[in-house]
Amino acid sequence: MELPAEGGCLCGEVRYRLLRPPLLVYACHCTRCRRLTGTAFAMATIMETVALEQVSGEPKLLAKDWPDGTQWCIRFCDRCGGQLWSEPPYAPDVRVLRPGTLDEHSGLIPDAHQWLSSALPWLQIPAGARSFDEQLTNEQIIELIQARQARGDEA
Numbered sequence: 001m002e003l004p005a006e007g008g009c010l011c012g013e014v015r016y017r018l019l020r021p022p023l024l025v026y027a028c029h030c031t032r033c034r035r036l037t038g039t040a041f042a043m044a045t046i047m048e049t050v051a052l053e054q055v056s057g058e059p060k061l062l063a064k065d066w067p068d069g070t071q072w073c074i075r076f077c078d079r080c081g082g083q084l085w086s087e088p089p090y091a092p093d094v095r096v097l098r099p100g101t102l103d104e105h106s107g108l109i110p111d112a113h114q115w116l117s118s119a120l121p122w123l124q125i126p127a128g129a130r131s132f133d134e135q136l137t138n139e140q141i142i143e144l145i146q147a148r149q150a151r152g153d154e155a
């Protein structure tokens, strides 16, 4: 990925710039992500908060508390409905970006796939990707970030 990289929502109201390479790229196959995005799985890119610079527009915040204690805080454009990134309340140093909003994202290949226990039956996980039956733990996320950095993967 060439830096800075730019991205934004579908209508163009919200635009942002990435100043540093992502820490981790993963796909989530949980039923909540599928329903939220209306797609077969969701992709997520963990970025440092300081690496994400807002260029224009003010994305709205959607906050949701789940009965199991998890919390979602998702930024979206209120003109086109496009989701841009989430702001995990327990990890203010990172943003979890929807990589499909980057102007160029073909080089962002998931390091890991989580919630394979609920993945769609026709889905084939690419060889070389790490697979996890449920939610990645913080320890697993740190290990995957270190593995990505050890590879020198700048994409």
Ligand SMILES: [Zn+2]
Pocket (backbone or CB within 6 Å): 009, 010, 011, 012, 013, 014, 077, 078, 079, 080, 081, 082
């Ligand atoms: Zn928009």
Ligand SMILES: [Zn+2]
Pocket (backbone or CB within 6 Å): 028, 029, 030, 031, 032, 033, 034, 042, 115
């Ligand atoms: Zn999910």
